[in-house]
Amino acid sequence: MPEEPEPEKPLASFEAGLEELEKVVKELEGGDLPLERALELFEKGVALSDTCRKQLEEAETRVEILLKKDGKIQPEPFRPDKA
Numbered sequence: 001m002p003e004e005p006e007p008e009k010p011l012a013s014f015e016a017g018l019e020e021l022e023k024v025v026k027e028l029e030g031g032d033l034p035l036e037r038a039l040e041l042f043e044k045g046v047a048l049s050d051t052c053r054k055q056l057e058e059a060e061t062r063v064e065i066l067l068k069k070d071g072k073i074q075p076e077p078f079r080p081d082k083a
Contacts, residue, residue, distance in 0.1 A: 014052060014059075017048050017055070021049060024041050024044055025045065027041055028041050028042065028045070065078050
């Protein structure tokens, strides 16, 4: 009976996700992988990329710019230009 893969654990941090994504990319770039393994890695990479992107978007919404107006410092939400 084949062993079932362990369920994916939530990433501890953005950095951990990025590090794992880099490992996946290196293995894929190395080539010489069976098709099934390459597909597994590709799917994992896409999931990691989505998770990291979502974490960045969440962080973006939490960032505030401090502006000095009328002698007082006031926070203003950070809104990067979306192209």
